[in-house]
Amino acid sequence: xxxxxxxxxxxxxxxxxxxxxxxxxxxxxxxxxxxxxxxxxxxxxxxxxxxxxxxxxxxxxxxxxxxxxxxxxxxxxxxxxxxxxxxxxxxxxxxxxxxxxxxxxxxxxxxxxxxxxxxxxxxxxxxxxxxxxxxxxxxxxxxxxxxxxxxxxxxxxxxxxxxxxxxxxxxxxxxxxxxxxxxxxxxxxxxxxxxxxxxxxxxxxxxxxxxxxxxxxxxxxxxxxxxxxxxxxxxxxxxxxxxxxxxxxxxxxxxxxxxxxxxxxxxxxxxxxxxxxxxxxxxxxxxxxxxxxxxx
Amino acid sequence: xxxxxxxxxxxxxxxxxxxxxxxxxxxxxxxxxxxxxxxxxxxxxxxxxxxxxxxxxxxxxxxxxxxxxxxxxxxxxxxxxxxxxxxxxxxxxxxxxxxxxxxxxxxxxxxxxxxxxxxxxxxxxxxxxxxxxxxxxxxxxxxxxxxxxxxxxxxxxxxxxxxxxxxxxxxxxxxxxxxxxxxxxxxxxxxxxxxxxxxxxxxxxxxxxxxxxxxxxxxxxxxxxxxxxxxxxxxxxxxxxxxxxxxxxxxxxxxxxxxxxxxxxxxxxxxxxxxxxxxxxxxxxxxxxxxxxxxxxxxxxxxxxxxxxxxxxxxxxxxxxxxxxxxxxxxxxxxxxxxxxxxxxxxxxx
Ligand SMILES: Nc1ncnc2c1ncn2[C@@H]1O[C@H](COP(=O)(O)OP(=O)(O)OP(=O)(O)O)[C@@H](O)[C@H]1O
Ligand SMILES: [Mg+2]
Numbered sequence: 001x002x003x004x005x006x007x008x009x010x011x012x013x014x015x016x017x018x019x020x021x022x023x024x025x026x027x028x029x030x031x032x033x034x035x036x037x038x039x040x041x042x043x044x045x046x047x048x049x050x051x052x053x054x055x056x057x058x059x060x061x062x063x064x065x066x067x068x069x070x071x072x073x074x075x076x077x078x079x080x081x082x083x084x085x086x087x088x089x090x091x092x093x094x095x096x097x098x099x100x101x102x103x104x105x106x107x108x109x110x111x112x113x114x115x116x117x118x119x120x121x122x123x124x125x126x127x128x129x130x131x132x133x134x135x136x137x138x139x140x141x142x143x144x145x146x147x148x149x150x151x152x153x154x155x156x157x158x159x160x161x162x163x164x165x166x167x168x169x170x171x172x173x174x175x176x177x178x179x180x181x182x183x184x185x186x187x188x189x190x191x192x193x194x195x196x197x198x199x200x201x202x203x204x205x206x207x208x209x210x211x212x213x214x215x216x217x218x219x220x221x222x223x224x225x226x227x228x229x230x231x232x233x234x235x236x237x238x239x240x241x242x243x244x245x246x247x248x249x250x251x252x253x254x255x256x257x258x259x260x261x262x263x264x265x266x267x268x269x270x271x272x273x274x275x276x277x278x279x280x281x282x283x284x285x286x287x288x289x290x291x292x293x294x295x296x
Numbered sequence: 297x298x299x300x301x302x303x304x305x306x307x308x309x310x311x312x313x314x315x316x317x318x319x320x321x322x323x324x325x326x327x328x329x330x331x332x333x334x335x336x337x338x339x340x341x342x343x344x345x346x347x348x349x350x351x352x353x354x355x356x357x358x359x360x361x362x363x364x365x366x367x368x369x370x371x372x373x374x375x376x377x378x379x380x381x382x383x384x385x386x387x388x389x390x391x392x393x394x395x396x397x398x399x400x401x402x403x404x405x406x407x408x409x410x411x412x413x414x415x416x417x418x419x420x421x422x423x424x425x426x427x428x429x430x431x432x433x434x435x436x437x438x439x440x441x442x443x444x445x446x447x448x449x450x451x452x453x454x455x456x457x458x459x460x461x462x463x464x465x466x467x468x469x470x471x472x473x474x475x476x477x478x479x480x481x482x483x484x485x486x487x488x489x490x491x492x493x494x495x496x497x498x499x500x501x502x503x504x505x506x507x508x509x510x511x512x513x514x515x516x517x518x519x520x521x522x523x524x525x526x527x528x529x530x531x532x533x534x535x536x537x538x539x540x541x542x543x544x545x546x547x548x549x550x551x552x553x554x555x556x557x558x559x560x561x562x563x564x565x566x567x568x569x570x571x572x573x574x575x576x577x578x579x580x581x582x583x584x585x586x587x588x589x590x591x592x593x594x595x596x597x598x599x600x601x602x603x604x605x606x607x608x609x610x611x612x613x614x615x616x617x618x619x620x621x622x623x624x625x626x627x628x629x630x631x632x633x634x635x636x637x638x639x640x641x642x643x644x645x646x
Pocket of ligand 2: 365
């Protein structure tokens, strides 16, 4: 009963040939299109470099001021504003200012791109059941496949550096905003939509005037999660050459520097908490009209 | 006869996967229940023919599930029919392309919804101006008209509130202002007052009648409340299981119900409060002419009786709204009518 004991696998030689063919095919693809693709991403690279330099060149008090200002605009809470500024001060005081700026740069760009790509994709999914059926499994894969697996082709194609790092972060962080945009739009009150139809709204008027505004709390929850996931990718991204708080963490792992790892890790956590609280408060504020009872 | 504003011809609506495939069955007399059980399709409306007059309040009545909402949504084609046509002002709504349909909805129809369907993220004034915004009118124009209609429905001072901050009655006033601001000829109201408390509902009915006095819109008003229908309707259409069973004035419906269904509907109504003087008057001047009282032809029998008794008259002169004599009612006719009405009110006794 040999057949039952050993799983009937494809032969070793055949398997090796298969893998070779795939690898060879992809290498061929890289050789042919690698440069074009790199060229395509070049403006993005330039922008990231410029943005990171800008943050690094800006005097630190100004950065603190901007951070405080943004935190205040977002949350309208003294506690959160002071907490944010204080966290930055402490992180800087322990010598992590430059890494903090680099991380801030990549998170900002990644989030911005996730929003730019994710919201239209979510809208597309909401409008067409077929698009939803096609995109959903892709998102599932993006969220569950170990990051290292898709790092391989990305690195093969683009080498080590900021752009492949950014792409890795985006692949990992974009699903929530796509999903929640789709969900938010699908959950929009049917009656409000019918009213818009009855008053002769066009597709655009419905989308911009009714669906997106009413889906905003969900979309915003998506943005929030996207930021959190982007932050959690910082360490992995640093493996392929993205500067920032992840680099010392990586160094700490390989050299067993407990304090270094802990400090940078906590700095990432602090950044996550700040982003989370500010964006959540902002999310609450933009849907204030939903609560109000009583007159005045 | 007045102009026909909306004409619905042979309208059939079947809900389900393949409505057209069962259309023949329906036309050959398969009933709603059989269609659902055997063929898995829902018969929403069946062969509706209905002419709605310009400047009337046309009420559509029927029990829950009888197809009222489905019918009204065909007028502005929020629902596509399975068969039939809808003609508004001589134009076939079903022939319009997307753009024409949107223009039609903007220019000709406005709708008020049972659950208000306001935009929760807009203030009261922005809600009132919503229809105009869809028409791409300029800001000042929208502001001015929205404000005018908010004032008109009694919501001055609430412009910058959000709908969630208002009571149901006030929210529906916003809904009414939004619809009126569009200046469309046709106002469609799907159980617009059903979600409101009785007192507030009565206020809203009065407001609607008062507005109609000066606006003369064609109003299609859905309700399942007969009192409401009788109070505001110039004409009433009654639906049962997707079929039109009767369309006529409140008088017609009360005095000559088309079938058992309508009869059961009107069983509890105090007819003296609905029946008008003009429907029981006659041309002959009564012999005994000692003491006359004068009433309008549009007064109810109830009021005529009250007037006659309280002014101690012996007969009634009926006039039209221009003060011209149109007929007479003698005491005997009045007594006979009231007696008959009262006994009809108790269907068991009949
Ligand atoms: N989208 C739909 N899909 C399937 N069936 C529907 C749909 N809309 C309405 N129906 C069915 O059509 C029939 C008529 O429904 P409609 O909503 O027009 O009734 P209605 O008279 O407005 O009732 P109510 O007083 O409860 O509002 C019902 O049997 C209903 O179940
Ligand atoms: Mg209904």
